[in-house]
Structures are given as C-alpha cells and as structure tokens.
Amino acid sequence: MVTQAGGREEALVLRLVRGMVAGVVAGMVFAGVTMWFTTTMGDPADMPLHMISTIVLGAGAMEAGTTSVGVGLAVHMVLSALFGLVFALAVPALRTNGTVALVGTGYGALLYVVNFLILAPIAFPVFQMANQPFELFAHVVFGTLLSFAFFGSGARRAEHVISVGRGVGRGSRQQVGT
Numbered sequence: 001m002v003t004q005a006g007g008r009e010e011a012l013v014l015r016l017v018r019g020m021v022a023g024v025v026a027g028m029v030f031a032g033v034t035m036w037f038t039t040t041m042g043d044p045a046d047m048p049l050h051m052i053s054t055i056v057l058g059a060g061a062m063e064a065g066t067t068s069v070g071v072g073l074a075v076h077m078v079l080s081a082l083f084g085l086v087f088a089l090a091v092p093a094l095r096t097n098g099t100v101a102l103v104g105t106g107y108g109a110l111l112y113v114v115n116f117l118i119l120a121p122i123a124f125p126v127f128q129m130a131n132q133p134f135e136l137f138a139h140v141v142f143g144t145l146l147s148f149a150f151f152g153s154g155a156r157r158a159e160h161v162i163s164v165g166r167g168v169g170r171g172s173r174q175q176v177g178t
Contacts, residue, residue, distance in 0.1 A: 015088045022149030023084020024077055030142045031076055037134055052076050054126045062126050080142075083111060087146055097151045101144060108143020112136045 010018070035045040049072030054061050056075055061067045087107055094100045116135055120127035 019088025027080025104147025112139035
C-alpha cells in the first residue's frame with residue numbers, strides 16, 4: 001500500500017533506493033538489448049561486457065584478451081545504480097509524470113554524451129568501437145525506463161499518489177494527498 005500524508009515527499013533514503021533499483025533494472029534491459037544488437041552485427045553477445053570491463057581492467061585488457069564478463073557485468077550494474085541514484089536526486093524538482101519522462105529521456109541522452117563523446121575519447125578508447133547511433137538509442141531508453149520508477153511514487157513535491165489497498169470496497173483505488 002502506498003501512502004502519503006498531506007503531500008509530503010517520499011523520504012530521501014527511500015527515493016535513493018528507488019533510483020538505484022530502477023537504475024539496475026533499466027541497466028539490465030540496456031545490457032540485454034545491447035547484447036542482442038551485438039549479435040545482429042556478427043559479434044559475440046558478451047562483447048559489450050568485455051568492453052565495459054576495460055573501465056576497471058584498462059584499455060590494454062581488450063588487446064591482451066584479459067577482459068572479464070563478470071567484471072563488466074558488475075561495473076555495468078554499479079554504474080546503472082549510481083546513475084539511478086543521481087536521477088533520484090533530481091526528481092523532487094519535477095512536477096508531472098510527463099516532465100519526469102522527458103527529463104529521464106534527456107538524462108539518458110546526457111549520459112551518452114558524457115560517457116561516449118567526452119570520457120571515451122579521453123580515457124576509454126575501447127568504447128569508440130561501439131555503434132554510436134545504437135548507443136545513443138540504448139541510453140535514451142535507459143533514461144526513459146528509469147523515469148517510470150518515479151511515476152506516482154510520492155517522490156515529488158505535493159504529488160497526488162494513487163493508493164491501492166483496502167478502502168471503501170475491495171481493491172478500491174483512492175487518491176491520497178492534496
């Protein structure tokens with residue numbers, strides 16, 4: 001049962017956990033779609049995870065064949081959780097679900113720009129091998145999926161929350177808040 005009294009915001013810790021969990025879920029979808037896309041291009045499905053592992057193991061790991069799927073998966077999930085946490089900090093400033101979705105979509109695009117157009121050329125050259133239009137698409141989808149976790153969650157100021165639970169009738173829906 002979701003509750004919110006008098007339009008109070010969701011507690012910070014709960015909002016941050018919501019962001020981290022949503023980041024991991026969106027990151028799993030991101031990884032799955034990216035792995036599928038990689039196979040359609042004739043490369044092994046685990047290639048993106050090998051590439052991600054170079055963030056920790058260094059660019060030379062790719063050439064040396066010492067990359068790790070496990071390290072890549074762990075790094076991807078930690079970064080996804082971190083990106084979700086950062087997004088959760090911005091959510092209270094947004095007023096509507098539409099705004100949350102638009103900002104989430106823009107956030108995904110911003111992550112692409114920072115990670116692939118700024119950081120990759122400087123510190124992670126392996127990522128320049130990736131299909132850039134697809135990476136932009138995948139990051140935009142990540143941001144959009146991430147935003148869905150904050151629809152009707154009580155994380156925004158004076159948000160009306162739909163509460164599902166026992167009320168007037170069995171399974172009734174009632175609006176809580178102002």
